[in-house]
Amino acid sequence: MRNKVTMTVDGLEISVPAGTTVLDACLDNGIYIPNLCHLDGMEHPPASCRLCLVEVDGMRGPVTSCTLAAVDGMVVHTNTDEVRELQKLAFRMLVSCNQGNCRVCMANKRCDLQQIAKFLHLPLRTKQMRHIPKDVPEVLTDHPCIVYEPNKCVLCGRCVYVCERRGNPFSLSFANRGFNTIVTFFGSEAEGVEDACRDCRACVDICPVGALSFADERERHLRLVEAGKGRRKAG
Ligand code: SF4
Ligand code: SF4
Ligand code: FES
Structure with missing residues (x-):
């Protein structure tokens, strides 16, 4: 053979x-x-x-x-x-619901959308392209330590796939339908989820666009971005 x-x-x-x-x-x-x-x-x-x-x-x-x-x-x-x-x-x-605010995003400079936009010679946002946000909150905080930003999510399913393979009693899954489809955490209120997810990180690390992040890391990142903005203004 x-x-x-x-x-x-x-x-x-x-x-x-x-x-x-x-x-x-x-x-x-x-x-x-x-x-x-x-x-x-x-x-x-x-x-x-x-x-x-x-x-x-x-x-x-x-x-x-x-x-x-x-x-x-x-x-x-x-x-x-x-x-x-x-x-x-x-x-x-894919980018029609994306906020396109790369400057403050944790995935800036390592985001697959930025790479693909460059490859296809397309801007991430144009005046001609209508921004259509999903009818869901900007940030979902149902999980004890991971936050999810639906308007960044391209519904690639990578997070669902890697979480399933972890075989945990809780899991990531898709919810809603059509344009308002989002990722949700099932069973994330169970005991031990925070520790297990902090050890795992699989979904956060595999997300190609920074739609999933640890809440504390995201806060730290946003504070640094704000501080940088302040320094630029003062200079
Ligand atoms: S950190 Fe791991 S176990 Fe927790 S939701 Fe993400 S993939 Fe699943
Ligand atoms: S990996 Fe990121 S972009 Fe892909 S479905 Fe999950 S949250 Fe959305
Ligand atoms: S359809 Fe082939 S990588 Fe998405």
């Missing part, structure tokens, strides 16, 4: 272990494809962000590379005009 497949991506021949997704094959070989809802090793990627589209010779229309297994002889195109237009459309949808 062959354990390697060889494929061509944007004219470049690459070999990857059989069973690798096209997205992982590209990322592992230095070919960047925007992605948000995929994590290495996910058995069933939700394919919800629609950013990782590629075209494959012999397939009709663009397909999500995170759900597509690399096959020997496959010819993939990651940068056609159609792919880029669809990625830009998906990106604009």
Whole structure:
């Protein structure tokens, strides 16, 4: 049985272990494809962000590379005009509820949205793009030590996935529907949750946009931002 497949991506021949997704094959070989809802090793990627589209010779229309297994002889195109237009459309949808206030955000300079915006040559906010906030509080503080900011959340599901894999008696999950979908913590009032989550940090660390943070770390960060602003004014 062959354990390697060889494929061509944007004219470049690459070999990857059989069973690798096209997205992982590209990322592992230095070919960047925007992605948000995929994590290495996910058995069933939700394919919800629609950013990782590629075209494959012999397939009709663009397909999500995170759900597509690399096959020997496959010819993939990651940068056609159609792919880029669809990625830009998906990106604009994702940021339509985003506050775009990067300066005060804890994820500033390490946020995946900033990276994708730069890659697609798109601004995070434009005057033409309407900001549509979700009909939910700006900050949710149901968890004893983690805060959630729904208007930053791109609903990628990474936090839900990593929390599920921790196998704790409480869990992260999605609530509400459609545009007002948010992440919620179930069972977070149980004893020991604060200590367990402080030890774990998985959801906070995996969130690509800083929508989840520890309340004390966030407060400290905001105080530092304010202090910096004060210093700039005084100078
Ligand atoms: S810190 Fe870990 S256990 Fe706690 S909610 Fe996040 S992923 Fe789940
Ligand atoms: S909170 Fe972060 S990790 Fe969780 S769904 Fe929202 S953006 Fe993704
Ligand atoms: S990474 Fe493939 S659809 Fe989100």
